[in-house]
Amino acid sequence: MADDEIILEDLSDEELVQQMHDDLYDGLKEEIEDGTRILLKRGWTPYDILTQALVEGMRIVGIDFRDGILFVPEVLLSANAMKAGMTILRPLLAETGAPKLGKMVIGTVKGDIHDIGKNLVGMMMEGAGFDVVDLGINNPVENYLEALEREQPDILGMSALLTTTMPYMKVVIDTMKEKGLRDDYVVLVGGAPLNEEFGKAVGADAYCRDAAVAVETAKDYMRRKHNQLAAG
Numbered sequence: 001m002a003d004d005e006i007i008l009e010d011l012s013d014e015e016l017v018q019q020m021h022d023d024l025y026d027g028l029k030e031e032i033e034d035g036t037r038i039l040l041k042r043g044w045t046p047y048d049i050l051t052q053a054l055v056e057g058m059r060i061v062g063i064d065f066r067d068g069i070l071f072v073p074e075v076l077l078s079a080n081a082m083k084a085g086m087t088i089l090r091p092l093l094a095e096t097g098a099p100k101l102g103k104m105v106i107g108t109v110k111g112d113i114h115d116i117g118k119n120l121v122g123m124m125m126e127g128a129g130f131d132v133v134d135l136g137i138n139n140p141v142e143n144y145l146e147a148l149e150r151e152q153p154d155i156l157g158m159s160a161l162l163t164t165t166m167p168y169m170k171v172v173i174d175t176m177k178e179k180g181l182r183d184d185y186v187v188l189v190g191g192a193p194l195n196e197e198f199g200k201a202v203g204a205d206a207y208c209r210d211a212a213v214a215v216e217t218a219k220d221y222m223r224r225k226h227n228q229l230a231a232g
Protein backbone atom coordinates (compact mmCIF):
# COMPACT_ATOMS: atom_id res chain seq x y z
CA MET A 1 0.00 0.00 0.00
CA ALA A 2 1.36 3.41 -0.87
CA ASP A 3 2.00 5.69 2.09
CA ASP A 4 -0.38 8.28 0.74
CA GLU A 5 -3.27 5.93 0.04
CA ILE A 6 -6.49 7.40 1.37
CA ILE A 7 -8.93 5.29 3.36
CA LEU A 8 -12.30 6.75 2.40
CA GLU A 9 -14.02 5.31 5.48
CA ASP A 10 -11.69 7.32 7.74
CA LEU A 11 -12.60 10.68 6.22
CA SER A 12 -15.17 13.03 7.71
CA ASP A 13 -18.25 13.67 5.55
CA GLU A 14 -16.84 16.94 4.35
CA GLU A 15 -13.44 15.43 3.51
CA LEU A 16 -15.09 12.50 1.76
CA VAL A 17 -17.20 14.75 -0.45
CA GLN A 18 -14.07 16.75 -1.29
CA GLN A 19 -12.23 13.50 -2.06
CA MET A 20 -15.10 12.40 -4.29
CA HIS A 21 -14.77 15.62 -6.29
CA ASP A 22 -11.07 14.78 -6.76
CA ASP A 23 -11.84 11.15 -7.64
CA LEU A 24 -14.48 12.19 -10.14
CA TYR A 25 -11.95 14.58 -11.66
CA ASP A 26 -9.49 11.69 -11.94
CA GLY A 27 -12.17 9.38 -13.37
CA LEU A 28 -11.85 6.82 -10.56
CA LYS A 29 -15.00 4.75 -10.92
CA GLU A 30 -14.51 2.35 -8.02
CA GLU A 31 -13.66 5.13 -5.61
CA ILE A 32 -16.82 6.97 -6.61
CA GLU A 33 -18.84 3.79 -6.03
CA ASP A 34 -17.22 3.32 -2.63
CA GLY A 35 -17.73 6.95 -1.65
CA THR A 36 -21.39 6.80 -2.69
CA ARG A 37 -21.95 3.67 -0.58
CA ILE A 38 -20.19 5.15 2.42
CA LEU A 39 -22.30 8.31 2.34
CA LEU A 40 -25.45 6.17 2.06
CA LYS A 41 -24.32 4.15 5.07
CA ARG A 42 -23.82 7.40 6.96
CA GLY A 43 -27.43 8.29 6.34
CA TRP A 44 -27.06 10.74 3.47
CA THR A 45 -30.08 10.94 1.16
CA PRO A 46 -29.54 9.84 -2.44
CA TYR A 47 -30.47 13.36 -3.53
CA ASP A 48 -27.81 15.00 -1.36
CA ILE A 49 -25.17 12.58 -2.63
CA LEU A 50 -26.20 13.29 -6.21
CA THR A 51 -26.12 17.04 -5.91
CA GLN A 52 -23.30 17.64 -3.42
CA ALA A 53 -20.83 14.90 -4.38
CA LEU A 54 -21.55 13.97 -8.01
CA VAL A 55 -23.10 16.98 -9.77
CA GLU A 56 -20.81 19.41 -7.97
CA GLY A 57 -17.81 17.24 -8.93
CA MET A 58 -18.90 17.29 -12.56
CA ARG A 59 -19.28 21.06 -12.41
CA ILE A 60 -15.60 21.33 -11.49
CA VAL A 61 -14.66 18.95 -14.32
CA GLY A 62 -16.69 21.16 -16.67
CA ILE A 63 -14.70 24.24 -15.73
CA ASP A 64 -11.35 22.62 -16.51
CA PHE A 65 -12.71 21.08 -19.70
CA ARG A 66 -13.81 24.53 -20.82
CA ASP A 67 -10.41 25.97 -19.96
CA GLY A 68 -8.51 23.31 -21.90
CA ILE A 69 -6.99 21.66 -18.82
CA LEU A 70 -8.98 18.44 -19.26
CA PHE A 71 -9.69 16.77 -22.60
CA VAL A 72 -12.39 14.47 -23.97
CA PRO A 73 -10.81 11.12 -22.94
CA GLU A 74 -10.38 12.33 -19.37
CA VAL A 75 -13.87 13.79 -19.19
CA LEU A 76 -15.24 10.50 -20.51
CA LEU A 77 -13.63 8.73 -17.55
CA SER A 78 -15.17 11.29 -15.20
CA ALA A 79 -18.54 10.75 -16.86
CA ASN A 80 -18.24 6.98 -16.43
CA ALA A 81 -17.34 7.38 -12.77
CA MET A 82 -20.32 9.68 -12.29
CA LYS A 83 -22.62 7.20 -14.00
CA ALA A 84 -21.39 4.41 -11.72
CA GLY A 85 -22.39 6.49 -8.69
CA MET A 86 -25.75 7.28 -10.30
CA THR A 87 -26.35 3.57 -10.95
CA ILE A 88 -26.16 2.91 -7.20
CA LEU A 89 -28.51 5.79 -6.40
CA ARG A 90 -31.08 5.15 -9.12
CA PRO A 91 -33.06 2.32 -7.47
CA LEU A 92 -33.07 4.24 -4.20
CA LEU A 93 -34.47 7.34 -5.84
CA ALA A 94 -37.10 5.32 -7.70
CA GLU A 95 -38.13 3.51 -4.52
CA THR A 96 -40.11 6.29 -2.90
CA GLY A 97 -43.41 4.54 -3.48
CA ALA A 98 -44.88 7.80 -4.72
CA PRO A 99 -48.22 7.37 -6.52
CA LYS A 100 -47.97 7.36 -10.33
CA LEU A 101 -48.28 10.90 -11.57
CA GLY A 102 -47.86 10.51 -15.32
CA LYS A 103 -45.50 9.46 -18.05
CA MET A 104 -42.52 11.15 -19.67
CA VAL A 105 -40.55 10.41 -22.82
CA ILE A 106 -37.07 11.93 -22.68
CA GLY A 107 -34.09 11.99 -25.04
CA THR A 108 -31.03 13.95 -26.08
CA VAL A 109 -31.40 15.59 -29.49
CA LYS A 110 -29.72 14.68 -32.76
CA GLY A 111 -25.99 15.34 -32.95
CA ASP A 112 -25.59 15.36 -29.18
CA ILE A 113 -24.22 12.52 -27.06
CA HIS A 114 -24.31 14.16 -23.62
CA ASP A 115 -26.59 12.12 -21.39
CA ILE A 116 -25.66 12.61 -17.74
CA GLY A 117 -28.10 15.47 -17.17
CA LYS A 118 -30.85 13.69 -19.08
CA ASN A 119 -30.29 10.54 -17.03
CA LEU A 120 -30.43 12.54 -13.86
CA VAL A 121 -33.72 14.16 -14.85
CA GLY A 122 -35.07 10.69 -15.72
CA MET A 123 -34.01 9.32 -12.34
CA MET A 124 -35.54 12.19 -10.40
CA MET A 125 -38.76 11.98 -12.38
CA GLU A 126 -38.99 8.27 -11.63
CA GLY A 127 -38.38 9.01 -7.98
CA ALA A 128 -41.24 11.52 -8.03
CA GLY A 129 -43.62 8.90 -9.46
CA PHE A 130 -43.42 9.35 -13.23
CA ASP A 131 -42.95 6.48 -15.66
CA VAL A 132 -39.96 7.42 -17.77
CA VAL A 133 -39.17 6.16 -21.26
CA ASP A 134 -35.59 7.05 -22.14
CA LEU A 135 -34.77 7.34 -25.84
CA GLY A 136 -31.04 7.76 -25.19
CA ILE A 137 -28.83 10.11 -27.18
CA ASN A 138 -28.62 11.50 -30.71
CA ASN A 139 -32.35 11.39 -31.48
CA PRO A 140 -33.70 12.59 -34.83
CA VAL A 141 -37.23 13.97 -34.89
CA GLU A 142 -38.60 10.60 -36.10
CA ASN A 143 -37.54 8.92 -32.85
CA TYR A 144 -39.45 11.44 -30.78
CA LEU A 145 -42.58 11.17 -32.94
CA GLU A 146 -42.53 7.36 -32.88
CA ALA A 147 -42.12 7.35 -29.12
CA LEU A 148 -44.98 9.83 -28.61
CA GLU A 149 -47.25 7.66 -30.74
CA ARG A 150 -46.16 4.43 -29.07
CA GLU A 151 -45.98 5.56 -25.46
CA GLN A 152 -48.69 8.24 -25.29
CA PRO A 153 -46.83 10.14 -22.55
CA ASP A 154 -48.01 13.31 -20.83
CA ILE A 155 -44.62 14.97 -21.15
CA LEU A 156 -41.87 15.15 -23.74
CA GLY A 157 -38.43 16.11 -22.46
CA MET A 158 -35.53 17.11 -24.70
CA SER A 159 -31.94 17.61 -23.63
CA ALA A 160 -29.09 19.41 -25.45
CA LEU A 161 -25.66 20.42 -24.16
CA LEU A 162 -24.22 22.02 -27.26
CA THR A 163 -25.05 25.38 -28.77
CA THR A 164 -24.91 23.63 -32.15
CA THR A 165 -27.54 21.01 -31.23
CA MET A 166 -29.99 23.02 -29.13
CA PRO A 167 -31.73 24.57 -32.19
CA TYR A 168 -32.81 21.03 -33.12
CA MET A 169 -35.42 21.26 -30.37
CA LYS A 170 -37.26 23.73 -32.57
CA VAL A 171 -37.21 21.24 -35.45
CA VAL A 172 -38.92 18.68 -33.21
CA ILE A 173 -41.50 21.14 -31.85
CA ASP A 174 -42.23 22.58 -35.31
CA THR A 175 -42.75 19.08 -36.67
CA MET A 176 -45.14 18.35 -33.80
CA LYS A 177 -47.05 21.51 -34.72
CA GLU A 178 -47.21 20.55 -38.40
CA LYS A 179 -48.70 17.20 -37.45
CA GLY A 180 -51.21 18.80 -35.09
CA LEU A 181 -49.66 17.04 -32.08
CA ARG A 182 -48.04 19.91 -30.24
CA ASP A 183 -50.87 20.62 -27.82
CA ASP A 184 -51.25 16.99 -26.82
CA TYR A 185 -48.05 17.10 -24.77
CA VAL A 186 -46.21 19.23 -22.26
CA VAL A 187 -42.77 19.90 -23.71
CA LEU A 188 -39.92 20.50 -21.24
CA VAL A 189 -36.42 21.38 -22.41
CA GLY A 190 -33.11 21.53 -20.58
CA GLY A 191 -29.34 21.48 -20.82
CA ALA A 192 -26.54 23.75 -19.70
CA PRO A 193 -26.49 26.22 -22.63
CA LEU A 194 -30.28 26.80 -22.64
CA ASN A 195 -32.25 29.47 -20.85
CA GLU A 196 -35.81 30.57 -20.29
CA GLU A 197 -35.82 32.80 -23.33
CA PHE A 198 -34.59 30.02 -25.59
CA GLY A 199 -37.29 27.71 -24.25
CA LYS A 200 -39.95 30.27 -25.17
CA ALA A 201 -38.39 30.95 -28.57
CA VAL A 202 -38.49 27.30 -29.64
CA GLY A 203 -42.06 26.90 -28.40
CA ALA A 204 -41.49 24.65 -25.37
CA ASP A 205 -43.84 24.85 -22.39
CA ALA A 206 -40.94 25.33 -20.02
CA TYR A 207 -37.18 25.43 -19.70
CA CYS A 208 -35.93 23.71 -16.53
CA ARG A 209 -32.58 24.66 -15.06
CA ASP A 210 -32.06 21.36 -13.24
CA ALA A 211 -33.66 18.04 -12.38
CA ALA A 212 -35.37 19.36 -9.25
CA VAL A 213 -37.03 22.17 -11.22
CA ALA A 214 -38.00 19.63 -13.89
CA VAL A 215 -39.82 17.53 -11.29
CA GLU A 216 -41.64 20.54 -9.81
CA THR A 217 -42.60 21.83 -13.25
CA ALA A 218 -43.84 18.42 -14.37
CA LYS A 219 -45.91 17.99 -11.21
CA ASP A 220 -47.38 21.43 -11.71
CA TYR A 221 -48.47 20.63 -15.25
CA MET A 222 -49.99 17.34 -14.15
CA ARG A 223 -51.98 19.13 -11.42
CA ARG A 224 -53.28 21.60 -13.98
CA LYS A 225 -54.19 18.80 -16.36
CA HIS A 226 -56.19 17.02 -13.67
CA ASN A 227 -57.92 20.21 -12.62
CA GLN A 228 -58.89 20.86 -16.24
CA LEU A 229 -60.25 17.33 -16.58
CA ALA A 230 -62.18 17.71 -13.34
CA ALA A 231 -63.59 21.06 -14.48
CA GLY A 232 -64.42 19.83 -17.98
Ligand code: B12
Nearest residue numbers: 062066113114115116117157159162163190191192210211
Ligand atom coordinates in the same frame (compact mmCIF):
# COMPACT_ATOMS: atom_id res chain seq x y z
C1 B12 B 1 -19.29 15.38 -19.52
C2 B12 B 1 -19.14 16.24 -20.77
C3 B12 B 1 -18.85 15.59 -21.96
C4 B12 B 1 -18.76 14.06 -22.08
C5 B12 B 1 -20.20 13.53 -22.17
C6 B12 B 1 -20.37 12.18 -21.50
C7 B12 B 1 -21.81 11.83 -21.32
N1 B12 B 1 -22.06 10.54 -21.32
O1 B12 B 1 -22.70 12.65 -21.17
C8 B12 B 1 -17.95 13.90 -23.41
C9 B12 B 1 -16.49 13.82 -23.06
C10 B12 B 1 -18.35 12.72 -24.28
C11 B12 B 1 -18.23 15.25 -24.09
C12 B12 B 1 -18.08 15.45 -25.45
C13 B12 B 1 -18.18 16.70 -26.06
N2 B12 B 1 -18.37 17.88 -25.44
CO1 B12 B 1 -18.96 18.01 -23.60
N3 B12 B 1 -19.17 18.41 -21.76
C14 B12 B 1 -19.27 17.65 -20.70
C15 B12 B 1 -19.41 18.54 -19.43
C16 B12 B 1 -18.03 18.63 -18.79
C17 B12 B 1 -20.37 18.12 -18.36
C18 B12 B 1 -21.82 17.88 -18.83
C19 B12 B 1 -22.55 17.20 -17.70
O2 B12 B 1 -22.70 15.98 -17.69
N4 B12 B 1 -22.95 17.97 -16.67
C20 B12 B 1 -23.58 17.45 -15.46
C21 B12 B 1 -25.09 17.39 -15.63
C22 B12 B 1 -25.73 16.88 -14.34
O3 B12 B 1 -25.57 18.69 -15.90
P1 B12 B 1 -26.41 19.06 -17.21
O4 B12 B 1 -26.05 18.16 -18.31
O5 B12 B 1 -26.36 20.51 -17.42
O6 B12 B 1 -27.90 18.65 -16.79
C23 B12 B 1 -28.70 19.34 -15.83
C24 B12 B 1 -29.51 20.51 -16.42
O7 B12 B 1 -28.93 21.09 -17.54
C25 B12 B 1 -30.87 19.95 -16.65
N5 B12 B 1 -31.16 19.20 -17.87
C26 B12 B 1 -30.36 18.57 -18.73
N6 B12 B 1 -31.06 17.94 -19.68
C27 B12 B 1 -32.35 18.16 -19.43
C28 B12 B 1 -33.50 17.75 -20.12
C29 B12 B 1 -34.73 18.14 -19.65
C30 B12 B 1 -35.97 17.68 -20.36
C31 B12 B 1 -34.83 18.98 -18.51
C32 B12 B 1 -36.14 19.41 -18.05
C33 B12 B 1 -33.68 19.39 -17.83
C34 B12 B 1 -32.44 18.98 -18.29
O8 B12 B 1 -31.01 19.06 -15.56
C35 B12 B 1 -29.76 18.36 -15.39
C36 B12 B 1 -29.66 17.84 -13.99
O9 B12 B 1 -29.77 18.84 -13.02
C37 B12 B 1 -19.87 19.89 -20.09
C38 B12 B 1 -19.57 21.15 -19.25
C39 B12 B 1 -20.80 21.88 -18.79
N7 B12 B 1 -20.59 22.98 -18.18
O10 B12 B 1 -21.93 21.48 -19.01
C40 B12 B 1 -19.16 19.83 -21.44
C41 B12 B 1 -19.70 20.64 -22.65
C42 B12 B 1 -21.23 20.55 -22.71
N8 B12 B 1 -19.14 19.91 -23.79
C43 B12 B 1 -18.74 20.71 -24.73
C44 B12 B 1 -18.13 20.29 -25.94
C45 B12 B 1 -17.61 21.36 -26.86
C46 B12 B 1 -18.04 18.92 -26.29
C47 B12 B 1 -17.46 18.33 -27.57
C48 B12 B 1 -17.86 19.05 -28.87
C49 B12 B 1 -15.92 18.28 -27.40
C50 B12 B 1 -15.14 17.81 -28.58
N9 B12 B 1 -14.26 18.67 -28.98
O11 B12 B 1 -15.33 16.73 -29.11
C51 B12 B 1 -17.99 16.89 -27.53
C52 B12 B 1 -19.38 16.79 -28.26
C53 B12 B 1 -19.88 15.42 -28.43
C54 B12 B 1 -21.31 15.42 -28.96
N10 B12 B 1 -21.50 15.35 -30.25
O12 B12 B 1 -22.24 15.52 -28.18
C55 B12 B 1 -18.97 22.17 -24.41
C56 B12 B 1 -20.16 22.76 -25.16
C57 B12 B 1 -19.87 24.16 -25.62
C58 B12 B 1 -20.99 24.74 -26.40
N11 B12 B 1 -21.19 26.01 -26.18
O13 B12 B 1 -21.67 24.14 -27.18
C59 B12 B 1 -19.14 22.11 -22.85
C60 B12 B 1 -20.06 23.20 -22.26
C61 B12 B 1 -17.73 22.25 -22.24
C62 B12 B 1 -17.08 23.57 -22.57
N12 B12 B 1 -17.29 24.58 -21.80
O14 B12 B 1 -16.39 23.68 -23.52
N13 B12 B 1 -18.61 16.18 -23.19
